[in-house]
Amino acid sequence: MPLLKSSLDIILINKDTPRLIVERTFYLLNLIEKHLFVNQDILGRFVMLNQSQISLTYGIVVFTTTTLVLLNYKCMIRTLIALIIGSILYFNVDFNFDFAVPVNQENLRIIGILLLIIFSLFYIEDTKSQTQLLAISSDQIDQGRKKGKGNKNNQVGKEQKEKSLNSQNQQINQNNTKQRVENRGNSKVNYNDKELIEKYKKNGLLQFLNVYLNHKDRFIKKEALHWGEEIEYTLYSIDPQSRKVQLANMGYSLIQGFNQQEDPEVYLQPEFGNFMVEAVPKTPYNSTEDLEDLLKCDFQIKKRRQILEKYFLLYEIGLLTLASPIILGTPNHISIEDPDLAEEVQRFEGRLQERNTYSQSQFTIDSTENPHPRFSGLMQSIRERRGEKVEILVPIYVDKNTNLTEKTTDEPKPGFIYMDSMAFGMGCSCLQVTFESQTLNHARYIHDQLLPWTPIFAALSSNAPIFKGKLADIDMRWTVISQSVDCRTKEERDSTSENYIPKSRYGTQNHYLSNHKYVKQEYMDTIQYKVSEEHMKILQKDNMLDDRLAYHIATLFARDPIPTFSNEHDESLFDNQEITAHFENLQSTNWNSMRFKPPPSVQSKIGWRVEFRTMDIQITDYENSVFIIVLCLVQNVINNYDVNFLMPISKIDENMNRAHMINAYTEQKFWFRKNIINSADYKKCKLQESDYIISSEEEKFSETEDEFVELYIREIIEGNPEIGFKGIYPLIYEYLRDHYPKDQVEKVNEYLDFFLQRAKGFHPTGASYIRNLVLNHPEYKQDSIISQPIAHDIIADILEIGSNEEKRQQYYGNK
Template identity: 35%
Template structure:
């Protein structure tokens, strides 16, 4: 979660008066940090994950599931029992945008030894049990990306009606203000984004057209003042609030690098694995770019920061306008933390022992701790291989953008094709100048590949990430228990990529499609939603197996030779 200042929030008219002030001092704060720690070397390789949870109530009598809006109380209880009592508590808890959401992280970052991979799932299990222990009867945690009936009538507990006409924060037709976290940052952010836009947020997602779905599918909005009718597209689901994005859950990993050079290298290489703005052709603030260059910042880093600072500050507190730029970084973080990109380059906080970090942000949260651990360990292992072998995954921004579009298509894992670099060992970095000039001179270095080819490899095309990770593991000293754990995780990734196991999205679609009450009309009823999330809860708690989604991972308590065999591509 981003910057959570305390104080008196300013409305948009007041905030925009200070926009230039925030940008000016934000750059000064960045330069102060940079000049103090640019030469810093040999920081320890640390990392940690962030899991976001939804709080839900399972109403057995009415066969209905609702999001519980007591995240603030749950969070306070967890912090009182945890970090406020014991600074070395194994878990930390933080707020999220939705008042039905909480975020859990390990109490201390993981280190650089291989044995750390053997503790990730255990810590995630601690978080799930710890949070579950303070919930009320019939309440549970859900690690799902999106609540299926988010924005439908009666989706919250307690139930609140949206306030589209009255004075409110989002003025949404579907998402009540009470579903937003009570911290003033979130309501201020929501209100100021709407005021800055001059209209509500507009989200149109193509509806899944089934046999009985009306065609064209056109929604009617009884309480609409005309804005929704103008914004909604035929054959699309229309949404009008930040909560439909910020109110979803994800899985994130942050890495501390040894130096700024290593952090930048990781940032660029990992960018290929998620759709993000790379250091190529960017919209930048030219004045800020020149200021950074004049201050000795190199061209690529200057472009990155100057791109972030084309934005306006969206949330500002009266007490945080005039700051000590030598010892505070709130103005820099104000703009940094409200750029919700899928990668984030994070300078050290002022006067701290924290190093240069990179945050990997695009992963959807998974149903079980096993799956979430598998994705986290896969990405962390990938960073170790990138650094150890000096791999080169860079492709032009235009191709990353095309990959983003392909990734949004239904069943992209099995049917999508993605641009990926063929020879990652050459170390021939794509020339920035060529990309800026629109040249395709590096086109022979990347081709379209399936996810299966990228992850598992294909003879004569690409060796595959799993075989590369296997090679790395074979050259490392790893105890048998840890090796078995890692190979279980890689097996899940391998089988998901090949289509042998379902992704969570496909599994949920098939569950709905096969439900006896589904009428092939694209509607998820309360009953369908209840049965789906009851099944999810049972699987997440280990009460029910789901081999089509998770496979059959080997229990670490019964380690044997066969479970630790190398995964073949």
């Protein structure tokens, strides 16, 4: 009993472990029954035990092994060994070999007792270590509290708490953690309490200003800059015999287990769905201009998957990089190890909305999101602020037998795939890249020049043709996420209302930030956000912020924070000079296509950054590497040449709409600036000298040259000599030849070539490949419905692409 009580005390240190216990214990027992103790005679042949002794030993092994897997601590293996051997000897075991010295049964019993005592000492020591480890793990998870889908902040410092651009928010600072994490005992604030919400916002503004004042003059040498990527994976459980596939609801516990192993290269972070994980490198990449290091990302990403697959295969889980969880919202779409939850879901079958407290969804299951209260709080806050649950409508792919007329419980709006939960959007996976900048103005300049590229990379990376088990008439995830977190009230969605907010809080960027001469006010030609005059006064007091930067920050605060808890409003519990939690709540829940990111704290060694956020995750690691490398090279051209990609925001928004269309990467034309270089002198660039305000001494982009044309993506890449459009590749190749030896340039060519061949249609997008799998599947009934066997075959096919080189080349279109 003391041993059992000690184990439970250790387990319950972490408040989030009850669900973790159920998941791991049930799964482990299944593995033991399946693989280790199929035939108890095997144990009997090795040691002479009677049936009751075998059963007792089995129970001891199961209990101890369960504890080991639950705690996931390597040094406890010695505890297990001491326990098993001690138990065997204590039960008068007769081994089938001779000892070197005479040993009678009583001596064996004494040895067994001594080993059991050693076991107890090991157990006490190890559980103390585990107590500390679990406490640390709990703090890390809490410190890394995600601010929704878009908060993928990256670490760049050399210290452990700032090691990677990709996971900076894991360890912003201890004060932020104290403020924003332990909300389980605090009530969530009602959005009708406008006075309290406004007070919260003002604290956030003051926190930003403290960061701004401490970092506004920061300068980082080019060679000292860092960049980072982050890749999101979906977890699937596959049964080949029954041809069924489910999402694996084990992400949170497996993340903790993996991170406690302290892999030297990979760190896992929680995502919205408990069927998802996000992986980031522990060590940041060097400057994008370090070409050798840039190309290493291909190797690093492949190695990362190998490390993760080895771990997840222990739990018989498939790891996939699909942009949409294709079966989410269909019957029995997720495996549930918790018997109480499984029984409850079964009891509410057909009326899930009655049990789903947070989302009120009729399709997804509350409690299969990540168990951290942040995520359920986001779901509930979005629904409550909106005044109703979210409504996501995606046009269905029209086939011969597609239902376009009859309303059903599953599809109340014929012609559309209807979804009703944040999970449908935040359950999607993406590829995001964050760039550190030399200065504040540099970050603003990169933000603006990369913004026109966001729809182009989105279309080329499209990998989401299926939602809720149905084939969609779109190819990418963006609009689904945008609709899934749209917390605007009915009035705020009404374009005739004074309180109209033109876009969801997950949407395309609505304005430029830089004061560079190429940024014209008339380019911001969409309906702009109405911001608080009082907020602008706070930001511009004593001329602290210029108009464009102040306006950008104020647009973040045009939204309400989601969620907020009572302790976050108690000003005796925090100091705005030390934390950024209130600002980060607003910053991280404005999920824009390009995100401008201040340093995460006053003390941070991380610089000003921008995040490129529109790409769907790719099926293979190589594809992800291609997109990352090409994007980094585009940024290098922006940093070194006098180029101009800017154009009206309305045209960028139109491009994003076109990017969703089926096969947009080859069939759609996109608006683009015709004259992207400043005459023949574009290599003579004054950007760094002017702190990214002026590109050259002579302004040669005249009004007559301010022309925008519609081009295929392949033309945007290669150029179109007939209309005098240069294209980005000629500029990239000039940059490479000017800065690197020939052997290094040759290494880059294969990535550039793959990207171009994708734009020409020789390498299909993931969306195109998956759509063709469905349309040519022998069991597809031309009704746009993805049955369980079809879904199984899609997942199995994609897993094979990851493990079989011949299959991979076939997917690329090389065979």
